[in-house]
Amino acid sequence: MIKILYVITKSNWGGAQRYVYDIATSLDKEMFDAAVACGGNGLLATKLQEAGVRVIQIPFLQRDINIIKEFLSLFALFKIFRKERPDVIHLNSAKIGGLGAVAAYGLRIFCGWRPKVIFTAHGWGFNEDRPYLARVIIFLAQWISVIFCDFVICVSCAVFNQGMYFPFASKKLRLINLGIKSPDFLKxxxxxxxxxxxxxxxxxxxxxxxxxxxxxxxxxxxxxxxxxxxxxxxxxxxxxxxxxxxxxxxxxxxxxxxxxxxxxxxxxxxxxxxxxxxxxxxxxxxxxxxxxxxxxxxxxxxxxxxxxxxxxxxxxxxxxxxxxxxxxxxxxxxxxxxxxxxxxxxxxxxxxxxxxxxxxxxxxxxxxxxxxxxxxxxxxxxxx
The missing domain is CATH 3.40.50.2000 (Glycogen Phosphorylase B;)
Structure with missing residues (x-):
């Protein structure tokens, strides 16, 4: 059985959260043991618990940048990874891609445990409407995330093509288009x-x-x-x-x-x-x-x-x-x-x-x- 830990920054409901929910709840339970670590206690956490998927709260984690809380979140992730000892850590969202990849690397150095790390790029943060310097910093941070990961799943051709700009990243990128189940529409x-x-x-x-x-x-x-x-x-x-x-x-x-x-x-x-x-x-x-x-x-x-x-x-x-x-x-x-x-x-x-x-x-x-x-x-x- 493969033990997978999904990690995502926010637990409100959005595209990345739906992606995690859909995959985590659709895996064959005889082949995979899935759990989800996330910040907050929003709709994603509620829906996962209702579906029988174990949810782990990540303390101090938030979307906005706060240096002190980033270090606290990094340490919290390290402790979660050390306790859970997953075979695969599947990271989602830009911030958790960086923090999670570094925490997983720390696990290899200090604990001798070498989980495989997968990062799903739902988009690149340097595309957002920010000052030029901020976009450069985000580009460098996401490049580091990619380097520390074993595979990077790109959810669209656009994300894949931009990911090719990262030096030494091409062999890690995999294009897997988003797929959805048809909603149960009201008439x-x-x-x-x-x-x-x-x-x-x-x-x-x-x-x-x-x-x-x-x-x-x-x-x-x-x-x-x-x-x-x-x-x-x-x-x-x-x-x-x-x-x-x-x-x-x-x-x-x-x-x-x-x-x-x-x-x-x-x-x-x-x-x-x-x-x-x-x-x-x-x-x-x-x-x-x-x-x-x-x-x-x-x-x-x-x-x-x-x-x-x-x-x-x-x-x-x-x-x-x-x-x-x-x-x-x-x-x-x-x-x-x-x-x-x-x-x-x-x-x-x-x-x-x-x-x-x-x-x-x-x-x-x-x-x-x-x-x-x-x-x-x-x-x-x-x-x-």
Whole structure:
């Protein structure tokens, strides 16, 4: 039996957390003994415990940089690794990639225990909108992470191609595209009625906007939601409603922007909604205006829902959305181009149906969860 310890920085629910959950809960329990170490006690921890997967809390671990807490977290990881003695340590997220790789290396030096270390790159931190010097430091830190690992799984071609920039890293990189299980979608009208209750609009009726645009994203700068709100201001279309599902640090800032642009009857921040992907069939189209993005689970889910998507041409998105086929691609930070693309779909119901079907066909064929799981297990078997 192979003992695997998954490690991730935050236990809230996001793309990397879903990746860990899906794999950890799908392994054959007769072949693998899986546990997950994470910071905090969020939804990921709750769902894992409900699924019977052991969860280990990492004290002091947080996303923001704090030198003292980084050293405390590093020592905590070392103690966890020494106690658990896993055969494979599977790291997820940029910060834990660095801390975890160094802690595992310390285990080899001080304890003589040599676990294999795998790092899944869900994206590279140097792509984020930060000062140049900060991006250089992040690049160097992530390079060190890669050097200390045995294998690096890249979740998209974009992540893989950028990973090739790291010196001496090419032999460690493996491309395994994100794969998802199709969500258990609510039917169109049921999903609309439930979301209408959440956004406190009038009950569905003749006066209710005919076209719904959906977005599921963390309310954070890198998701580019401010540019989406600006794009809706440019459109000024009366028969459209934009529902943004998710929470995050930019909630108040985005709500103020909506108020200043007088879009309170057009754009709604619904906050966190459990199992948000189940509501995707409520929407006529999906939008993801990210400034940086690696694989975007939610675009795969929109494909399974059979709705077209408008998204930015960044990271791994162009490998999911083919411009003019299953949706439209636009430059990041460009509300004018985003508004143009949205307008094309808003005014053509037949085009929405054609692109939605193509989106379903592409995602269901290319991004299989079974394929992702099989290729990941192959790496576990190879290193054990």
């Amino acid at each position: 169109h009208l049921e999903a609309r009625h439930r979301l209408a209750t959440l956004n406190k609009t009038n009950s569905l009726g003749k006066e209710f906007p005919s076209v719904w645009i959906g977005c599921i994203a963390e309310l954070a700068k890198n998701k580019g939601l401010a540019y989406l709100i600006d794009a809706i201001s440019i459109l000024r279309t009366s028969d459209v409603q934009v529902l943004i599902i998710g929470d995050g640090e930019d909630y108040k800032k985005l709500q103020l922007q909506i108020s200043n642009l007088q879009l309170q009857d057009k754009v709604f921040l619904l906050g966190f909604v459990p199992e948000a992907s189940r509501y995707l069939k409520a929407f006529d189209m999906f939008v993801l205006p990210s400034i940086t993005e690696a694989g975007a689970y939610v675009l795969h889910e929109a494909g399974f829902a059979g709705i077209p998507a408008v998204a930015t041409k960044v990271g791994g998105i162009p490998y999911i959305i083919k411009d003019g086929e299953n949706g439209f691609l636009v430059p990041p930070k460009n509300p004018e181009k985003l508004a143009e693309a949205l307008k094309k779909l808003l005014g053509d119901e037949n085009l929405r149906k054609i692109m939605g079907q193509k989106n379903y066909d592409l995602v269901s064929q290319k991004f299989s969860f079974e394929k992702m799981l099989r290729e990941t297990i192959d790496i576990y078997n190879k290193v054990s």
